[in-house]
Amino acid sequence: MGSGDAKMSGGERRPRELPVFAAEELLVRECARHGTVIVVGETGSGKSTQIPQFLMERRTFGGRVAVTQPRRVAAVSLAKRVAWERRTKVGGLVGYNVRFDDCTGKKTRLRYLTDGMLLREAMLDSTLKRYSVVLLDEAHERSLSTDLLFGVVKRAQQERRATNMPLRVVVMSATLDVQLFMRYFSSSDKTGDAFDEPVAVHIRGRQFPVELRYATESQQDYLDAAIVTVLQVHLSERENKGDVLVFLTGQEEIESCAELLEEKAQLLPPNALKLQVCPLFAALPAHKQLAVFAPAPPGSRKVVLATNIAETSITISGVRFVVDTGMVKAKSYAASTGLELLRVGPISQEQAWQRAGRAGREGPGKCFRLYREQDFLKLRQRSVPEIKRVELSQVVLQLLTMGVRQVDKFPFIEAPPTDALRQAVFQLVALGAVSVPSRHASAAKKSDGGDAPQGPELTELGRRMAALPLEPMHAKFLIESERFGCTEEALTIAAMLSVESPLFTPRNARREANSAHRRYLSFEADHLTLLNVFGAFLEAKADAKWCQANFLKFSTLHKARKVRQQLVGMLSTVLETSALGSAKADSTPILQCLVSSFSLRIAQRLPPDGKPGVRYKTFAESLETRIHPSSGLARRDPPPEWVVYNELVMTSKKYLKGVAAIDQKWLVQFAPALFQAQAQAQARGGKTGGEALAAGPKRKPKENDAAQAARVDVRLTPFHPPLNEF
DNA sequence: GAGCACTGC
Numbered sequence: 001m002g003s004g005d006a007k008m009s010g011g012e013r014r015p016r017e018l019p020v021f022a023a024e025e026l027l028v029r030e031c032a033r034h035g036t037v038i039v040v041g042e043t044g045s046g047k048s049t050q051i052p053q054f055l056m057e058r059r060t061f062g063g064r065v066a067v068t069q070p071r072r073v074a075a076v077s078l079a080k081r082v083a084w085e086r087r088t089k090v091g092g093l094v095g096y097n098v099r100f101d102d103c104t105g106k107k108t109r110l111r112y113l114t115d116g117m118l119l120r121e122a123m124l125d126s127t128l129k130r131y132s133v134v135l136l137d138e139a140h141e142r143s144l145s146t147d148l149l150f151g152v153v154k155r156a157q158q159e160r161r162a163t164n165m166p167l168r169v170v171v172m173s174a175t176l177d178v179q180l181f182m183r184y185f186s187s188s189d190k191t192g193d194a195f196d197e198p199v200a201v202h203i204r205g206r207q208f209p210v211e212l213r214y215a216t217e218s219q220q221d222y223l224d225a226a227i228v229t230v231l232q233v234h235l236s237e238r239e240n241k242g243d244v245l246v247f248l249t250g251q252e253e254i255e256s257c258a259e260l261l262e263e264k265a266q267l268l269p270p271n272a273l274k275l276q277v278c279p280l281f282a283a284l285p286a287h288k289q290l291a292v293f294a295p296a297p298p299g300s301r302k303v304v305l306a307t308n309i310a311e312t313s314i315t316i317s318g319v320r321f322v323v324d325t326g327m328v329k330a331k332s333y334a335a336s337t338g339l340e341l342l343r344v345g346p347i348s349q350e351q352a353w354q355r356a357g358r359a360g361r362e363g364p365g366k367c368f369r370l371y372r373e374q375d376f377l378k379l380r381q382r383s384v385p386e387i388k389r390v391e392l393s394q395v396v397l398q399l400l401t402m403g404v405r406q407v408d409k410f411p412f413i414e415a416p417p418t419d420a421l422r423q424a425v426f427q428l429v430a431l432g433a434v435s436v437p438s439r440h441a442s443a444a445k446k447s448d449g450g451d452a453p454q455g456p457e458l459t460e461l462g463r464r465m466a467a468l469p470l471e472p473m474h475a476k477f478l479i480e481s482e483r484f485g486c487t488e489e490a491l492t493i494a495a496m497l498s499v500e501s502p503l504f505t506p507r508n509a510r511r512e513a514n515s516a517h518r519r520y521l522s523f524e525a526d527h528l529t530l531l532n533v534f535g536a537f538l539e540a541k542a543d544a545k546w547c548q549a550n551f552l553k554f555s556t557l558h559k560a561r562k563v564r565q566q567l568v569g570m571l572s573t574v575l576e577t578s579a580l581g582s583a584k585a586d587s588t589p590i591l592q593c594l595v596s597s598f599s600l601r602i603a604q605r606l607p608p609d610g611k612p613g614v615r616y617k618t619f620a621e622s623l624e625t626r627i628h629p630s631s632g633l634a635r636r637d638p639p640p641e642w643v644v645y646n647e648l649v650m651t652s653k654k655y656l657k658g659v660a661a662i663d664q665k666w667l668v669q670f671a672p673a674l675f676q677a678q679a680q681a682q683a684r685g686g687k688t689g690g691e692a693l694a695a696g697p698k699r700k701p702k703e704n705d706a707a708q709a710a711r712v713d714v715r716l717t718p719f720h721p722p723l724n725e726f
Numbered sequence: 727g728a729g730c731a732c733t734g735c
Contacts, residue, residue: 070734072734098734114735116735145733281732282730307731307732312733328731331730342731386732505728563735628728635727649730651730655728
């Protein structure tokens with residue numbers, strides 16, 4: 001027994017009245033018999049704190065217990081809570097492990113971690129052999145990492161099946177996904193062994209009743225309807241002083257709604273409760289988010305206008321009324337165009353229940369749905385899981401690292417679109433992270449009696465890229481920086497690109513913000529702007545007040561600094577040398593390094609054709625885009641001919657963000673896999689520029705191409721993605 | 727000359 005257990009003599013502080021204790025014996029028995037147990041525990045059941053302890057206490061399960069959470073704060077606070085209950089220190093018997101913060105020790109047997117962290121562990125040890133039990137908590141949220149972990153634990157279970165340390169899996173979920181999970185873990189070959197069949201256990205929760213009200217007719221304008229509803233609730237519920245939580249879709253909407261509500265609040269009768277309006281969204285600086293947690297002053301009622309951050313990430317006490325617009329802003333990805341979209345759409349039924357539940361945390365509540373019941377019934381039952389909505393190159397890189405070569409055969413609980421997988425493999429091949437053995441070669445191997453699996457293979461570069469907690473292109477940029485002698489700068493740029501923009505431009509102080517930002521602005525590359533901002537931040541000793549005065553987001557810069565530190569610590573395993581090169585005042589190596597790593601994100605200016613604005617055509621997707629007005633290059637005159645960009649986003653238009661001007665010569669020099677000098681092509685009796693351009697992937701000749709080709713002496717080499725090879 | 731939901735390594 002460790003010293004942690006000895007301290008238990010002081011008496012533990014576990015809340016024995018929680019419903020989960022009634023199920024302790026049943027749970028432990030089922031975990032002993034079955035390899036997989038699905039626990040359906042409603043909110044307030046105590047499942048996340050108690051079930052891991054039940055399992056850790058039973059020596060029959062041996063070894064260590066891992067509990068995953070989709071969010072850092074949850075992992076940390078659960079570990080602290082459990083340690084407190086057991087009167088031990090965090091980092092002893094009970095610990096947590098999240099990015100930048102490992103609070104575990106040799107004695108730790110119960111480890112709370114983020115799902116992303118366990119996935120990192122799986123990349124080093126795909127059977128997770130240090131654990132005897134893995135609990136996937138909040139599984140219904142279907143985060144990208146949890147979804148991948150489903151496949152990881154299923155494979156690990158199969159591999160460890162016959163050993164003396166089988167892997168036990170507990171899936172904890174709050175809703176109706178039991179059938180999906182049960183089917184998924186059911187063994188395909190019926191062994192007759194109970195261990196191979198999953199079992200479900202239900203645990204009651206502690207949730208107060210929530211009365212539902214639906215709109216009687218469908219609303220033209222949900223914003224207007226939300227404001228009217230808030231005022232109605234406020235005036236009709238005089239005796240109930242509970243706060244109101246309104247679900248909206250985004251910052252703009254929340255800010256304008258807040259203004260309108262405040263205006264209306266002025267017109268309330270003098271004897272009525274006052275209204276205190278609190279906006280809440282992730283981009284709101286931390287000190288402004290605090291207002292949400294303070295209780296409303298006497299004689300007033302709080303109205304929180306929130307994004308879906310209030311669905312799961314932030315719990316606000318005092319809420320008794322929920323107003324649900326039925327709308328949400330969410331990301332989607334179309335592999336065919338390579339375009340990620342952020343758009344407003346209807347929520348799912350499950351999300352509607354989640355929102356309603358927020359009214360019944362502390363007492364009976366009411367939920368006002370601003371849509372009709374028949375419209376609710378038409379909503380999709382479940383939200384589309386993240387894995388089906390995002391670009392997958394990082395996921396594929398992770399799968400390959402875990403030894404999954406046929407990524408389309410991976411046991412996904414729900415498979416992503418095949419196109420998205422192909423697109424991801426294509427991108428990794430183009431980056432040089434992955435090589436695809438030709439069919440001929442793999443067939444020859446087979447006939448030799450070799451049993452090498454088919455599918456793409458990680459290259460040395462790919463292995464290094466996978467080790468970094470960055471998206472593949474940023475990882476390549478950092479690795480390549482060694483050869484360009486600009487690693488110091490690349491570290492900062494990679495860290496800054498992996499956090500949100502640090503420039504803070506509030507609506508009511510746009511001019512001041514813009515003029516404050518001007519001193520950092522580069523007209524050559526937004527990457528250099530980021531370097532300038534980060535440099536100034538360090539010079540100001542990373543001071544929060546300084547950030548505020550200069551319209552910069554402290555939390556973002558602080559995080560970028562942590563990321564940079566983490567990357568520095570990882571460099572020795574990823575680079576050849578330990579001495580970090582610096583480009584000093586010369587931007588050229590940085591820009592050349594960008595060309596060499598972002599060769600799939602290059603765009604060329606289109607000739608003016610009367611339409612307003614300067615437009616660019618992306619080379620990889622052949623899309624017509626513009627430089628985003630927030631870029632330093634948007635106002636440059638003349639606009640650059642060639643640019644490399646970090647991101648292609650679709651908002652009101654298609655925009656390039658994170659843009660840098662580059663020299664055309666560099667394309668041939670540093671991205672030869674995609675660009676070849678026409679001179680070379682012609683020397684081999686190649687095509688003219690125009691024909692060559694038209695020969696690119698997914699490219700049809702257009703009128704513009706001829707005009708464009710006349711000015712271009714770079715040719716896109718036909719580049720065939722290994723579409724059927726993985 | 728425009729607005730980006732939310733997580734995570």
